[in-house]
Amino acid sequence: MQVTKTPAFVASRVFAHASYSKAFFQLGHTIAIYGMTIGLMFASLSVHYGVTLLLSLLAAAAYLRLFMIGHDCSHGSYLPHKWQNMLLGNMMGVLTNTPFQYWAGQHAMHHRSTGNLDKRGDGDVITRTVEEYVNSGWFSRLCYRVYRNPWVLFFFSAPLHFVVLQRIPLGEQSKTWGGWLSVMGTNLGILIYYGSMILIFGLKPFLLVYVPVVMLSSLGAVWLFYVQHQFEDAYWERNGVWNYHDATLEGSSFYDLPRWLHWVSGNIGYHHIHHLNPKVPNYHLPTCYDDQPALQNARKLGIVESLSTAWLALWDEKAGKMVSFSSLGAPGRTTQ
Incomplete structure (x- = not known):
């Protein structure tokens, strides 16, 4: 299937352009x-730390938006020219503890392989099938259960991912000079930025x-990317059946949030459109969705329903759905 000729992609193309005025605003x-x-x-x-923590909610919301702006830059969609997206993306990377080019490479692999059971592990949450989990050793099962525990x-x-792991070149990007330079250059920028703040304030x-801001925004970022692909x-699909069009429109949800939460999340809730056509910048996504009926048929998730996805951890290939550990019965169950 040629994705660029599908009605959904054609509908999105109208909005696949950057706007200086909207971007800079x-x-x-x-x-x-x-x-x-x-x-x-x-x-x-100097007043009360409770006030500081309340303010951290707003700071974390803005931090999350800055991360989403950097995310758009990684797709070359936020500003009209590549060099502009590179420059802004690297600046956002320092502010949000994210090595821009390194992360962009991983994220691009996620876009190319999302929903493909034979190409898991590239920039996404590690997901096992029921059969893989049941047939693995007890220690492997234990590690996976701990990893997939929502808490x-x-x-x-x-x-841990934003503060520690992104300070070290890992995965495929660690094999390139660009990946190393991105991580080390961002680390240097963070050292200068945070070092200056420490010299000024102590x-x-x-x-x-900064600890509550980074904690809250990290939680928010991972949750938003998790919930868009981990619903029931x-x-x-496996390689022979998988196709990009179905993976984007069936494997990416529309997170139906109140308007203010779409603001906080940089409109990433319109995730099916973003995956279908990453060249649509976040500030065009709401209008794109509202104006194009061909893009309004995605799996819709409300806030209440989305919370239940936190306990889904395994893909049941026979049933064709995500299931929880509890659906398997006792932790040590090894039935085929």
Whole structure:
């Protein structure tokens, strides 16, 4: 199937262009909100730490938007020219602890292989099939259960990924000079940025301000990318059956959020459109969805339903759906 000739892709193409005015308006007010809120958080330390933590919610929301702007830059969609996206993407990478080119390479592999059971592990949440899990050794099953526990995945693994793992070249990107330069260059930028903040405010105030912001935004980022592909009736197929069109429109959800949460998340909830045509910048996604009926048939997830996806951990190839560990019975079950 030639994806570019499908009605859905043709409908999205109208919006696959960058806008200086929309991009700089979004970028400008997001940076302003982030900068002012961080400043208020430092000031609030002399009042009460509870106030600081409340302000961290707004700072984390702005941080998450900055990460999504960098995400658009990785697709070359945020600004009209490649060099502009590269420059802005690297700047966003320093602000959000994300080596831009390194992450962009991993994320591109995720787009090319999402929903493909034979090409898992590239920039996505590790997912096993029921058969793979049942036939693995007890220690492997234990490690996977721990990894897929929602409390571990979102509250431990998410900040670990952004703060620690992205400081080290790993995976396919570690085999290229570009991957190494991206990681080390970002590390240097972070060292200068965070070092300056510590020199100005001191180490303890810096940690009291930045730790909750990074924790919350990391959790939010991982949750948003998780929930868009890990719902019960998601799309997973083997090489011979898998195709890009179905993987995008059936394997990516439309996260039906209130308008203010679409603002916070940089419209990433319109994930099926984003996967179908990554050249549509986030600021065009709502209008693209509203104006094009061909793009309104994706799997819709509301907030309440989305919470139940946190416990889904295995793909049942026979049933064609995601299932929880509890659906298998006892943890040590080894039935075929």
